[in-house]
Amino acid sequence: MKEKIVLxxxxxxxxxxxxxxxxxxxxxxxxxxxxxxxxxxTTTLHLIAGFVTPDSGSIIKDGADITNFPPEKRNIGIVFQxxxxxxxxxxxxxxxxxxxxxxxxxxxIRDLVENIARTLEIEKLLRKSPDKLSGGxxxxxALARAMIVKPDVLLMDEPLASLDAKIRERLRxxxxxxxxxxGITIIYVTHDQTEAMYLSERIVLLNQGRVEQIGNAIDxxxxxxxxxxxxxxxxxxxxxxxGRDVFVRPEDIGISKMKGDIKxxxxxxxxxxxxxxxxxxxxxxxxxxxxxxxxxIDLKEGEEVYLNFGEERKENFK
Amino acid sequence: MKEFFxxxxxxxxxxxKTLSILVVFIFLAxxxxxxxxxxxxxxxxxxxxxxxxxxxxxxxxxxxxxRVISFTFKEAFLSALVTLLLGLPxxxxxxxxxxxxxxxxxxxxxxxxxxxxxxxxxxxxxxxxSNGLVNRILMSGFGLKEPLTILYSFAGIIMVxxxxxxxxxxxxxxxQWEGISEKYTxxxxxxxxxxxxxxxxxxxxxxxxAIISSFSIxxxxxxxxxxxxxxIGGASYATLEVSIYTYFTMFSDFKxxxxxxxxxxxFSLFVVYIYLKVGxxxxxxALQRTFSEKEKLISSKPRFFLxxxxxxxxxILIIAxxxxxxxxxxxNPFTLSPTLENFKELFSGRYNFLFGVSPARVFLNSMLxxxxxxxxxxxxxxIIGFSVKGDFKAKxxxxxxxxxxxxxxxxxxxxxxxxxxxxxVNLLNSPFAILFAHILASFPFALxxxxxxxxxxxxxxxxxxxxxxxxxxxxFIKVELNLIKPSLIASSTFIFAISLGEFGATFxxxxxxxxxxxxxxxxxxxxxxxxxxxAIGGIFVIFxxxxxxxxxxxARNR
Numbered sequence: 059m060k061e062k063i064v065l066x067x068x069x070x071x072x073x074x075x076x077x078x079x080x081x082x083x084x085x086x087x088x089x090x091x092x093x094x095x096x097x098x099x100t101t102t103l104h105l106i107a108g109f110v111t112p113d114s115g116s117i118i119k120d121g122a123d124i125t126n127f128p129p130e131k132r133n134i135g136i137v138f139q140x141x142x143x144x145x146x147x148x149x150x151x152x153x154x155x156x157x158x159x160x161x162x163x164x165x166x167i168r169d170l171v172e173n174i175a176r177t178l179e180i181e182k183l184l185r186k187s188p189d190k191l192s193g194g195x196x197x198x199x200a201l202a203r204a205m206i207v208k209p210d211v212l213l214m215d216e217p218l219a220s221l222d223a224k225i226r227e228r229l230r231x232x233x234x235x236x237x238x239x240x241g242i243t244i245i246y247v248t249h250d251q252t253e254a255m256y257l258s259e260r261i262v263l264l265n266q267g268r269v270e271q272i273g274n275a276i277d278x279x280x281x282x283x284x285x286x287x288x289x290x291x292x293x294x295x296x297x298x299x300x301g302r303d304v305f306v307r308p309e310d311i312g313i314s315k316m317k318g319d320i321k322x323x324x325x326x327x328x329x330x331x332x333x334x335x336x337x338x339x340x341x342x343x344x345x346x347x348x349x350x351x352x353x354x355i356d357l358k359e360g361e362e363v364y365l366n367f368g369e370e371r372k373e374n375f376k
Numbered sequence: 377m378k379e380f381f382x383x384x385x386x387x388x389x390x391x392x393k394t395l396s397i398l399v400v401f402i403f404l405a406x407x408x409x410x411x412x413x414x415x416x417x418x419x420x421x422x423x424x425x426x427x428x429x430x431x432x433x434x435x436x437x438x439x440x441x442x443r444v445i446s447f448t449f450k451e452a453f454l455s456a457l458v459t460l461l462l463g464l465p466x467x468x469x470x471x472x473x474x475x476x477x478x479x480x481x482x483x484x485x486x487x488x489x490x491x492x493x494x495x496x497x498x499x500x501x502x503x504x505x506s507n508g509l510v511n512r513i514l515m516s517g518f519g520l521k522e523p524l525t526i527l528y529s530f531a532g533i534i535m536v537x538x539x540x541x542x543x544x545x546x547x548x549x550x551x552q553w554e555g556i557s558e559k560y561t562x563x564x565x566x567x568x569x570x571x572x573x574x575x576x577x578x579x580x581x582x583x584x585x586a587i588i589s590s591f592s593i594x595x596x597x598x599x600x601x602x603x604x605x606x607x608i609g610g611a612s613y614a615t616l617e618v619s620i621y622t623y624f625t626m627f628s629d630f631k632x633x634x635x636x637x638x639x640x641x642x643f644s645l646f647v648v649y650i651y652l653k654v655g656x657x658x659x660x661x662a663l664q665r666t667f668s669e670k671e672k673l674i675s676s677k678p679r680f681f682l683x684x685x686x687x688x689x690x691x692i693l694i695i696a697x698x699x700x701x702x703x704x705x706x707x708n709p710f711t712l713s714p715t716l717e718n719f720k721e722l723f724s725g726r727y728n729f730l731f732g733v734s735p736a737r738v739f740l741n742s743m744l745x746x747x748x749x750x751x752x753x754x755x756x757x758x759i760i761g762f763s764v765k766g767d768f769k770a771k772x773x774x775x776x777x778x779x780x781x782x783x784x785x786x787x788x789x790x791x792x793x794x795x796x797x798x799x800x801v802n803l804l805n806s807p808f809a810i811l812f813a814h815i816l817a818s819f820p821f822a823l824x825x826x827x828x829x830x831x832x833x834x835x836x837x838x839x840x841x842x843x844x845x846x847x848x849x850x851x852f853i854k855v856e857l858n859l860i861k862p863s864l865i866a867s868s869t870f871i872f873a874i875s876l877g878e879f880g881a882t883f884x885x886x887x888x889x890x891x892x893x894x895x896x897x898x899x900x901x902x903x904x905x906x907x908x909x910x911a912i913g914g915i916f917v918i919f920x921x922x923x924x925x926x927x928x929x930x931a932r933n934r
Contacts, residue, residue, distance in 0.1 A: 108565070128570070130565050130566070130569055136566045138559045138562075144563075159568050159570075159577065204566070
């Protein structure tokens with residue numbers, strides 16, 4: 059696979075915070091930067107876009123060093139959380155902005171804007187003011203504005219974070235089909251792991267300005283390479299088993315009234331629809347088990363149960 | 377059934393709150409609405425009482441009036457433009473950089489708000505006048521033969537206006553600029569716009585509402601300029617405000633004066649409308665700044681140097697005239713050696729013929745007017761604040777009616793008093809005419825300071841106090857009044873500064889026994905008695921420093 063962006067020993071220090079990282083982004087890839095707030099996701103994005111200059115290290119795009127290029131010379135598009143549509147321009151002029159500053163003729167601009175508006179199904183919105191748009195419409199307009207100048211890479215800074223849950227799910231699907239349709243390289247910042255796993259081919263896990271792990275959804279969930287990744291991604295149980303420390307995912311634990319590795323008592327059961335969460339207290343630990351609801355339907359709070367730890371899963375956690 | 381309905385309706389209308397609002401409006405009718413209506417009546421009727429447009433027409437036909445109007449617009453427009461150019465770099469610096477002394481500089485920009493225009497004029501005369509400090513240095517140090525004419529010219533008027541008002545620009549534009557999310561400029565850059573294109577296509581449109589609204593408010597101040605034109609402009613320059621005054625004093629022509637006042641008032645209202653309308657643009661649309669890494673000012677040398685240059689100019693402009701007043705108050709104006717001679721001279725009785733009373737009495741007059749104004753304006757604001765708390769129909773209309781005095785100039789108020797306060801009771805020989813004018817000048821500010829605090833004070837405090845056994849009246853004194861105490865102190869300080877510095881209306885209405893500090897200062901200035909004028913100026917500066925520190929302290933505590 060061809061490398062689209064290479065970050066080499068990129069460093070930037072602030073008074074109370076710093077980032078230092080290296081990673082590659084492949085051509086046409088959907089890559090997410092995932093991490094808690096303050097992990098350096100946005101700073102990394104701003105470094106790539108050129109809004110922030112690094113103290114050292116380099117940024118390579120298509121084999122050329124662009125570390126010292128100003129943002130307008132990088133041909134890297136960006137879509138922000140809240141979208142930052144210019145409030146004093148209508149949708150058409152927002153989308154046309156990039157072409158205007160490049161000095162394209164009005165006829166060209168009209169054709170190109172109408173073209174991309176048709177592709178993204180927003181031709182009816184062109185005369186509207188941005189504050190009259192819904193969250194989903196704003197996202198499409200922001201995408202159109204960024205895409206019309208044909209950027210080599212598209213950066214997205216938590217574009218779904220300020221929307222409510224239902225809309226977020228729908229727009230997530232929109233984004234996925236958008237990526238398929240345009241085939242553009244996307245670097246996507248989020249603190250939401252489900253979003254990152256849903257959307258991306260690879261995930262870069264960041265913590266305190268450092269890369270913890272790079273991999274796909276399965277890698278980071280089942281093969282975490284650091285303690286941080288193990289604890290940050292999904293839920294994990296820390297169990298003492300025959301004098302050994304074992305880390306195991308809630309859904310990898312078997313639960314039985316008859317026999318098993320440890321005995322415990324059910325403290326609480328949370329029915330969450332199709333799946334349910336069972337909290338079990340053993341002599342030494344509080345353990346969370348996730349099962350299909352129909353599998354645990356005859357268990358009751360206060361009952362004594364046995365927990366089983368399958369061999370193949372727990373071995374993956376150090 | 378009908379009886380019951382009537383009963384409840386009457387009860388609903390005559391609640392305690394509506395009654396108190398009614399009382400305030402009756403008072404305001406006496407001191408504002410009725411006089412203004414009578415001024416309208418004067419302008420549109422002839423001496424026999426028939427309706428006529430003759431006086432209103434004369435505004436546009438008499439060449440003197442046309443000259444005055446064109447001068448007023450030209451002067452106000454150019455002053456506001458120069459003010460804008462002087463203020464914009466400041467707005468950029470305070471919104472983009474962090475540096476030591478920034479908060480002090482920001483509080484310094486409030487200084488011109490509490491300085492009366494007459495004091496500013498005094499400062500500039502002492503500094504740049506024919507016999508002022510600058511000319512004296514130029515003549516003795518550099519062998520200049522004739523003093524330079526810096527003041528008493530069109531450029532002089534504009535310079536003083538620009539000094540007086542540029543902090544308005546720094547504050548309003550600076551606040552807007554600082555609040556704009558950097559995402560907009562980032563988005564523009566990533567779309568291929570270079571920094572210059574980004575400024576003109578993104579930043580400028582985003583701060584334009586602030587620029588227009590601050591420009592219009594400065595325009596309004598200069599449009600209504602009176603004391604500065606009278607002292608710095610000299611005889612050849614007259615704004616509308618000055619000519620309304622002249623029509624009254626020189627020709628006893630109430631009718632042309634009233635017509636001009638109405639023209640001026642209508643245009644002022646139009647400017648206020650623009651100010652409010654444009655100020656509200658984009659408030660909902662624009663993203664606010666969230667993440668921000670403010671650069672240190674020292675990050676680039678040329679930028680640091682330019683900023684320092686700007687600050688030095690600004691500091692000279694803000695501080696120098698005030699400093700010069702203090703200097704002259706305590707120095708001999710000819711030898712520049714320290715002395716209390718000016719105060720001795722002021723209190724010697726030599727100038728009592730100018731004042732009509734003793735200097736001590738002048739001082740007392742000013743204090744009494746200020747204290748009375750503080751009491752009345754605060755009480756009015758408290759009554760209104762507590763009565764209109766919450767949402768109801770016509771609240772905005774009611775508040776607009778209450779804020780109306782803001783758009784009416786002091787000279788217009790004074791003229792309307794001269795027209796209406798002769799009969800049935802002659803108030804013109806009493807101190808009430810001046811007091812009422814001071815109340816009108818300060819009440820809208822007091823209301824704007826106090827009302828938001830009352831609005832946001834939760835009722836739960838009162839419920840808690842009542843449930844703990846305090847009576848209604850005691851809970852008002854102990855709880856509510858205590859909660860709004862800081863805003864009361866702030867409004868009292870503002871009112872004090874406004875009343876103490878009020879010149880236009882006072883000058884037009886005063887009788888010798890009611891001479892105030894500003895009137896005395898003006899008398900001394902026009903007689904070119906700069907020593908004792910500086911002494912009065914010194915008194916003003918001391919009061920203004922106190923006012924400045926109280927307001928600054930309150931602002932920091934918030």
